[in-house]
Amino acid sequence: MSESDIIEPLSDSEHNGEYEDQVEEEELITAQKVLEIVETAWQNELCAPEILQHQADMLELMLGQVAHMEENMKDLDKNDFRFIVHQMELERIRYVIASYLRCRLQKIETFTRHILNEEESRDVSEKRLSAEESKYAQEYADNVEQYFQHVALQYMPNMQRAEAEQRIVRPNLLSHVFIKANVDVPAVVVGVDDEEVDLTAGSQHIIPYQLVSDLIHKNQAQLI
Amino acid sequence: MAKSNKMFADKAFELIKELERSSQTIPPFDDDGVRQVLEEIKAIFEENCAQAANYSTSGDRTLWPLLNFRHAALQRNKRCLLTYLYQRLLRIKALRWEFGPIIPEDIKTSLCEPEVNFFNTYSKSLASYMRSIGDGQGIDLTGDLRPPKSLYIEVRCIVDYGKFELEDGEVIYLKKNSQHYLPRAQVETLVRQGILQHIT
Numbered sequence: 001m002s003e004s005d006i007i008e009p010l011s012d013s014e015h016n017g018e019y020e021d022q023v024e025e026e027e028l029i030t031a032q033k034v035l036e037i038v039e040t041a042w043q044n045e046l047c048a049p050e051i052l053q054h055q056a057d058m059l060e061l062m063l064g065q066v067a068h069m070e071e072n073m074k075d076l077d078k079n080d081f082r083f084i085v086h087q088m089e090l091e092r093i094r095y096v097i098a099s100y101l102r103c104r105l106q107k108i109e110t111f112t113r114h115i116l117n118e119e120e121s122r123d124v125s126e127k128r129l130s131a132e133e134s135k136y137a138q139e140y141a142d143n144v145e146q147y148f149q150h151v152a153l154q155y156m157p158n159m160q161r162a163e164a165e166q167r168i169v170r171p172n173l174l175s176h177v178f179i180k181a182n183v184d185v186p187a188v189v190v191g192v193d194d195e196e197v198d199l200t201a202g203s204q205h206i207i208p209y210q211l212v213s214d215l216i217h218k219n220q221a222q223l224i
Numbered sequence: 225m226a227k228s229n230k231m232f233a234d235k236a237f238e239l240i241k242e243l244e245r246s247s248q249t250i251p252p253f254d255d256d257g258v259r260q261v262l263e264e265i266k267a268i269f270e271e272n273c274a275q276a277a278n279y280s281t282s283g284d285r286t287l288w289p290l291l292n293f294r295h296a297a298l299q300r301n302k303r304c305l306l307t308y309l310y311q312r313l314l315r316i317k318a319l320r321w322e323f324g325p326i327i328p329e330d331i332k333t334s335l336c337e338p339e340v341n342f343f344n345t346y347s348k349s350l351a352s353y354m355r356s357i358g359d360g361q362g363i364d365l366t367g368d369l370r371p372p373k374s375l376y377i378e379v380r381c382i383v384d385y386g387k388f389e390l391e392d393g394e395v396i397y398l399k400k401n402s403q404h405y406l407p408r409a410q411v412e413t414l415v416r417q418g419i420l421q422h423i424t
Contacts, residue, residue, distance in 0.1 A: 091372040101357065136353040139349040147309075148306065152306065155266070167306070
């Protein structure tokens with residue numbers, strides 16, 4: 001196999017975005033596009049006070065792509081300039097993925113009970129956590145609860161149900177965030193007195209998260 | 225009950241302040257303090273119970289404010305105690321990310337047994353989560369902590385570590401005070417464990 005054979009799919013997938021990957025629903029999506037989605041999800045996750053919809057499918061595609069690239073690179077000369085560039089790109093992608101998942105774990109650990117309660121009331125299609133994450137969240141909740149029981153709660157007299165409720169940590173959904181509108185969004189309600197603002201595509205705003213959370217979920221705006 | 229000018233919940237608040245002030249990674253678990261707080265909670269509760277019983281038989285409301293006050297003290301005690309425990313848990317979790325699945329021996333002596341159990345369970349469940357990501361491929365989330373700036377970094381070896389095999393099969397000897405130019409991704413753990421030092 002000549003060297004150009006190895007390089008071709010790599011550079012296509014990375015830079016031209018012409019390389020197309022088959023997705024389950026017969027939908028064609030470029031590796032470039034996947035990376036963009038993952039990066040946006042990462043950025044939103046880092047900025048949002050609450051946990052957002054998981055992107056397990058996209059992550060899986062991305063990881064597959066990374067593995068594929070690694071495989072291709074094995075046969076390359078280590079001192080080739082292109083090798084270094086590709087390797088660096090891979091490291092960046094890996095960092096984005098790891099950072100994204102870490103950020104989610106941190107939210108899960110902080111708001112465990114709150115998130116689990118919310119997940120219970122959601123439909124299967126609207127679950128925010130992936131299957132692995134909800135398993136982890138459940139284990140974590142049990143672990144913390146068991147620890148508290150063991151060390152302190154069992155010695156406290158007259159523990160009431162209401163007090164367990166008081167211990168739930170909730171995210172502050174009204175904290176202000178920076179957003180950028182991806183498309184024109186007319187008549188967004190801001191503030192309590194039904195004041196409305198039209199967001200033009202590309203414009204940037206500071207606004208309490210809760211007022212625009214649905215725009216983030218619909219990808220009409222993103223957090224910056 | 226009243227001792228000098230000590231107030232209710234003083235001890236519980238003290239616990240938190242001590243933890244906050246300490247410069248150690250994790251100060252020793254204050255077994256005695258925790259027990260004292262729990263005893264105080266119990267004492268307050270029993271006193272309240274006795275007087276509340278008195279109130280319900282005689283209907284005498286003069287002690288009502290006192291009951292409320294004690295209840296508030298009780299809640300504060302509980303809250304401070306749980307905060308103390310929770311803050312320690314956060315530090316224990318940080319250990320897992322920093323040192324991996326085994327607690328360093330010198331820190332282990334500071335933990336109480338339930339805390340060690342917590343750590344082990346936490347460690348196990350984190351590990352199985354990391355293994356399950358991406359269709360069973362697994363990712364080590366405790367790596368890649370900082371955005372990558374360059375592929376290779378210059379490191380100095382702080383202790384005699386011995387042989388270290390790189391991913392491509394090359395074996396290098398890490399001797400004390402020797403300097404190497406190595407792939408960042410592969411030596412990151414060693415840097416975090418303090419075996420190598422990143423020099424610029």
